[in-house]
Amino acid sequence: MKIKTIKAFRVLQPFVGGAYNMSKGRSADAFDAVIVAMISDSGLTGWGEMAPLGNFYSPAFASGARAGVTEIAPHLLGQDPRALGSVGRLMDTVFKGHPYVKSALDMACADLAARAAGAPLVTLLGGREGESAELYKVVTHGEVDAMAATAARIVAEGFHRLQIKVGGDVRGDIDRVHAVAGAIPKDTVLFCDANAGWTPFQARQFAAATRDIDYVFEQPCTTIDECLSVRRMLDKPMVLDESVASLGDMLDIHRKGAADGLTLKISRLGGVTKTRQIRDLAVDLGFMITVEDTGGAEIDTAAMAHLSLSTPEERRLHAIAFHEWVTVRTASNRPPVERNRMGLPDGPGLGIDVREDLLGVPFLELEG
Numbered sequence: 001m002k003i004k005t006i007k008a009f010r011v012l013q014p015f016v017g018g019a020y021n022m023s024k025g026r027s028a029d030a031f032d033a034v035i036v037a038m039i040s041d042s043g044l045t046g047w048g049e050m051a052p053l054g055n056f057y058s059p060a061f062a063s064g065a066r067a068g069v070t071e072i073a074p075h076l077l078g079q080d081p082r083a084l085g086s087v088g089r090l091m092d093t094v095f096k097g098h099p100y101v102k103s104a105l106d107m108a109c110a111d112l113a114a115r116a117a118g119a120p121l122v123t124l125l126g127g128r129e130g131e132s133a134e135l136y137k138v139v140t141h142g143e144v145d146a147m148a149a150t151a152a153r154i155v156a157e158g159f160h161r162l163q164i165k166v167g168g169d170v171r172g173d174i175d176r177v178h179a180v181a182g183a184i185p186k187d188t189v190l191f192c193d194a195n196a197g198w199t200p201f202q203a204r205q206f207a208a209a210t211r212d213i214d215y216v217f218e219q220p221c222t223t224i225d226e227c228l229s230v231r232r233m234l235d236k237p238m239v240l241d242e243s244v245a246s247l248g249d250m251l252d253i254h255r256k257g258a259a260d261g262l263t264l265k266i267s268r269l270g271g272v273t274k275t276r277q278i279r280d281l282a283v284d285l286g287f288m289i290t291v292e293d294t295g296g297a298e299i300d301t302a303a304m305a306h307l308s309l310s311t312p313e314e315r316r317l318h319a320i321a322f323h324e325w326v327t328v329r330t331a332s333n334r335p336p337v338e339r340n341r342m343g344l345p346d347g348p349g350l351g352i353d354v355r356e357d358l359l360g361v362p363f364l365e366l367e368g
Contacts, residue, residue, distance in 0.1 A: 001116055003081055005039035006073045008104075008364040010066060013051065013297055013326035020053070020325075021140045024168055024197060028053055031295035031326060032062035034069055035359055038081060038108035046081060046112025047354050048104035049303075049330075050267045051295035059245075060100035060267060060294065068101030070364050077368030081109040082116060084273045099245075099270030100294075106271025107303050115349035121303070122344060125276050125310035132341040133308040133319040136161035136191070141168060144175050148183040158339040161189040161318050163218070166206065167197025174209045181213045189318075190215035196222045196242045203230040211235065218263070219243065228258040239263060239288070239317075247278050254285050261288035261317055264307075268294065272303055279307065283315045290317040298323045298331040302350040305335045305342055330358055 013031040021027045033051035040046075052060040075094045079087055087109050091102045114121040122128045137154045139147050139162055151162055164180055166173040177192055192215045194203065203220035207230065218239045221227050231238045241263035244250055253259050262282055269275045279289055291307040293300050301323040308319040321337050332353045336343045345351030 001044075001080055001082060002041045003038055003076050003079050004041045005037075005367045006076060006364070007037040007039075007362040008066070008069050008073065009035045009037075009359040009362050010062075011035055011297070011328065011330060011359055013295075013328050015325055016327055017325075021142060021165070031297070031322075033296055033300075034062070034065045034104050035299060035330065035354075036069065036104040036108045037354070037356065038076075038105070038112055040081065040112060040116070042116070044112055044115050046108040046110070046115060047299050047350060047352060048107030048109075048111065049296045049299035050100060050104040050107075051293075051300065052100065052267070053294045064098070065101055065104070066363060068095060068098055069105065071095055072102065072105060073364060073366055074368075076105065077366060082113040084109055084113060088271070088273055099274070100267040103267035103271045106273050107266070107299070110272040110303075111349040118348050120344060120347070120351055121272075121306040121349055122310045125272075125306055126280065128309055128344075129311060129316070130309060130313045132338070132343040133305065133316060134161060135159065135321055135337070135340050135342055136163055136189075136318045138162075139164045139180060141165040144172070144179045147176050148179040151180045152183040155184045155188055160187070160340060161191075163191040163193050164215075165195070166192050167194030167220075170198070170202045170205050174206060177210050177213060177215070191218050191239065192216070193218035193241070194220045196220075200226050200229045204233060207234055207236070216261070224249070224253055224256065224258050228256055231258060237261065239290070241265070244278075245269070247274070247281070250278050250282055254282075254287070259287070261290070263290040263292065266291070266293040266300070266303060266307070272307065275307060276310075279311060283312060287315070288317050289315050290319070292320050293322070295325075296322050297326050297328065298334045298352050299350065299354060301335050302345055302352045305344050306350065309344060328358070329355070331355055
């Protein structure tokens with residue numbers, strides 16, 4: 001099987017709930033997605049998606065993804081999409097670095113390989129572990145009372161896992177977390193995610209003042225060593241997210257004992273193939289794992305679901321349903337969500353039936 005045609009589309013995906021706010025004034029009101037269609041000489045189509053959260057969240061930006069896909073795609077024509085390792089090495093050879101550019105292309109290859117095998121992608125990723133993954137919801141950064149009210153509403157909707165955005169003014173965030181914790185049942189699972197917004201000094205201040213609250217501390221500082229310095233005085237679990245940009249980073253975190261868990265972002269790591277590689281080794285090393293991405297609709301959420309549900313249940317933290325965040329549809333079906341749990345769409349590959357008529361005119365169309 002060979003790759004015969006590659007198309008790429010830009011799809012703006014506005015958020016259902018308006019602006020998504022993080023600390024320090026960082027905000028976005030939509031995902032700016034690149035969606036890739038990869039068509040084989042046998043007529044099968046694989047789909048991939050990559051969508052950064054603004055220009056501030058990770059070393060990725062939407063116009064860069066579009067430009068990079070245009071550079072890489074011609075080299076993939078005529079390649080066998082089932083040879084995922086070979087395709088990955090080729091992309092790394094012809095376009096150094098910038099893993100987020102390669103993510104949608106790798107995802108489309110993985111989808112195509114699974115469709116060619118007549119199997120759901122989860123099977124190629126190691127096999128299904130459970131029927132569904134538990135979802136968490138985000139309490140975005142804002143006024144104290146508003147965050148407490150949002151948390152109470154989410155829990156009333158049936159969710160038991162919340163991620164509270166912190167990382168701004170320390171004293172204000174201490175008040176925010178105390179207010180949220182006081183507004184929800186004691187058995188609610190809390191993650192306090194600073195998105196690398198603090199110095200170790202600030203993170204220690206926050207940790208000391210919230211010692212009486214049960215939560216998981218997520219990425220308080222920018223570097224692994226800074227987070228490790230906070231972890232040494234912490235009596236709570238720590239999860240790292242932004243610090244995990246490669247296999248080497250994961251191994252460094254393990255060697256230093258810098259975290260209990262990892263959040264793996266597909267586009268940050270360069271696609272499904274490399275995420276699976278790092279996930280499998282991280283599981284063997286004893287980490288708790290969340291697999292998600294920086295954003296997207298049905299295609300990217302389906303990939304997250306397949307990676308989540310091929311992660312051993314005893315090592316899986318939770319998942320997120322990004323396709324419920326946006327106002328647009330890109331497929332006639334989607335990963336099924338029932339209250340606070342997400343399953344897999346039926347069918348081979350990602351299981352998603354993408355509607356090309358919903359994607360607009362491609363900004364790239366190649367045939368070889």
